[in-house]
Amino acid sequence: MRFAPTPFMEDQQLIPHLFRTECRKITAVLCKLFGIEHIEVAEDIASDTFLAATELWGIKGLPENPVAWLYTVAKNKAKNHLKRDAIFNEKIAAQLKHCSNSSEEIEIDLSSQNITDSQLQMMFAICHPAISSEAQIGLALRILCGFGIEEIADAFLTNKENINKRLFRAKEKLRAENITIEFPGADEINSRLESVLTTLYLLFNEGYYSLSHHAVLRKDLCAESMRLTHMLTENEQTNTTSVNALLALMSFQASRFDARFDLQGEMILYDDQDESLWNAELIAQGEHYMNLASTGDSLSKYHLEAGIAFWHTLKTDCIEKWESILQLYNHLLSLEYSPAAALNRTYAFSKARGKKEAIVEAEKLELNDHYLYQALLGELYSGVNNEKAIRHFKKALILSKSGAERALLERKIGKLETRI
Amino acid sequence: MKDFIFLFRADYKDLGQASPEQMQARTQKWMDWVGSIAAQNKLSSRGNRLNPAGKVVKKGNVVTDGPFTEIKESLLGYIVVKAETIDEAVKLSEGCPILASDDTSVEVREFDVI
Known part of the structure; x- marks a missing residue:
């Protein structure tokens, strides 16, 4: 059971779909083989493969087994690259030959097991604590999810140049830190897994709370972060209770x-x-x-x-529900503060214990510049002290950035003004 | 902002045996108070509850089982809060559930930099 947006696909959707699912697999396997410093070579071979597919399939129609076709072409392109590029050949191919048993041919293993392993290892490499979280998310979308530059730009409400720059810097950082694509050792797996989970959590939130009006894209971001989290549950070493909790949350x-x-x-x-x-x-x-x-x-x-x-x-709107939510927020805040959790705790408090007690709690927060804080105070004072409620809603109106929010606030103010 | 430790003291005898429901009610009150401090971004560490059993070590490697539970002001646990001044820290202790009984206390101490 997956959160897949399109179960049935028309032919014209097949290529973009394959592009996304197969491109990331080919990139991960090749990148694992060549090393992170050659990440661009891996990406180029993967996208060349798809360029060839689009051209040929457009003329001759789809091959019988498109995925197998792609893998064969990718393998050939990778081998050609190794033969052609003298420097690359010397440095990398020599190492690879040294490691592999066969004397001449380099084995490019596109078995499902190796694909999964390579993708998991890539996940750890990309979510390395040395990389900024913004760069991690960009790289994850590009390398682990196979998103196009334009899609990433849309998701972040920015342009392609910015994303290209950001990805370029992120890859430089991966090289500079000399990060290896491998499974972390048993002693560090938990701490490394923690930063992978943080990135997946942020990726999901990016899709869930994004202001982008591109609904399909937002949903894809959520689906992708769930897919990656699901991959972690299928591996024995990474199938921890926190991973399962994150997937439940998503x-x-x-x-x-x-x-x-x-x-x-x-x-x-x-x-x-x-x-x-x-x-x-x-x-x-x-x-x-x-x-x-x-x-x-x-x-x-x-x-x-x-x-x-x-x-x-x-x-339901019962006390038990809001009391439970309040206690969960109490625990959450004692682990880690965030303004959103503080505001939500106060909202749950008002639902569980009533507005008057919640106002006392709310006044302590002092998040005066937060639109949601002013809106929450407006809500709490409504029916308790309508003049104060209006004052807070008006402050929220000034702080709010979205048209829909402002319309909602104006309706609330209008309603309260008739009651004074 | 500076860190202040809250040391919670009470007489174990007064706590008595609590039913599961009472325990749950106590935990809830406690978490409401801690949650309120945390929601103000003034909780530095959620601290720990201390087990009543323990040892006391003195000069000459003299080790005794601490008679902690028999003294009136046993140390039950601690949390660490953030505040600008000690008065502000004292204000945060208001509503601490332990203060509902007599002969209990919250000791507020500032950390000195070593």
């Missing part, structure tokens, strides 16, 4: 994906969502991974966030 969140936006692409708030649009399959998948995550003693922030996301899949 599944619960993704279940509301289609309910969060209207046809115009405007955000629909949780309370106003049509719950029949919530994806029951993904909720069940989340529960499955949540159970697997609960088997050990460790309690990561992903466990707590998955718990919070689980309660949000139940639309």
Whole structure:
């Protein structure tokens, strides 16, 4: 059960789809073979392969087994490259021949096992703590997910030049740090896995909370981060409870994906969502991974966030729900502070204990420049002290950057003004 | 911002045996208070609860089982908070559930740089 956007594909969609799924596999295998310093060679061979495919398939039609065709062509191109490029040949081919048993031919192993291993090892290389998280996400999208430069630019609401520059710098860094593509040793796997999870979590959030109006792309980002997390659950060494908790969190969140936006692409708030649009399959998948995550003693922030996301899949408004969410936020904040968690805790507090007590808690936060803080105070004071509520909503209005938010705030202010 | 440690003291006898429901209610109150400090970004470390059993080591390698649970002001645990001044740190201790009983205390101490 996957979060795949398109189960049935027309022929014209097949090539872009294959491009994405096969390109990243070929790149990972070749990059693993050549070493990270030759990442561009691996990328070039993969994209040359697809260029050849697009040209030939356009004229002759699809081959019987497109994937096998791609692998054969990629292998030949890689071998040709090794023969042609003298410097590359000396440095790399010599090493490779030394390592492989066969005397002449270099083995390019595109078996599914080697593809999976190479991709997992690439994941660790790209999510190395020496690389900035912004660069990690860019590289992950390009190398691990096979996204085009234009798609990455769209996701980050920037242009192709910026993304090219960012990726160039990130690859320079990978080379400079001399990062090897390998599985981390047993003594560091947990700490390295932690930074992989951080990147996957950010990648998911990039898709889930992105302001890009490109809904398909946003969904693809979420689906890709889930696919990579799922890969980690299938490997014995990386199948930890935190990984399962993260996948549970992603599944619960993704279940509301289609309910969060209207046809115009405007955000629909949780309370106003049509719950029949919530994806029951993904909720069940989340529960499955949540159970697997609960088997050990460790309690990561992903466990707590998955718990919070689980309660949000139940639309009831009972005290038990909000009391549980409040306690989960208490734990989460004691592990790691974030303004969003502080605001959400206060909202849960008001739902569990009432507005008057929540106002006392809210006033302590002092996140005055935060649009959401002012909006939250406006909400809490509504019906308690409407004049104060209006004042806070007006402050939120000044701080807000989105048209839809401002329209919502103006409606609230209008309603309160009739009550004074 | 400076770090201040909160040392929680009470008499183990007063705590008594708690039912699972009472334990849960206690934990909830405790987490509400800690969560409130953390939500202000003023929690430096969530600290630890201390096990009542322990040893005391003195000069000449004299080791005794600490009679910790029998003294009135046993050390139960600690957390570390962030504040500008000691008065501000003291203010954060307000609402600490341990202060609901008599003969309990929160000792607030600033860390000195060694």
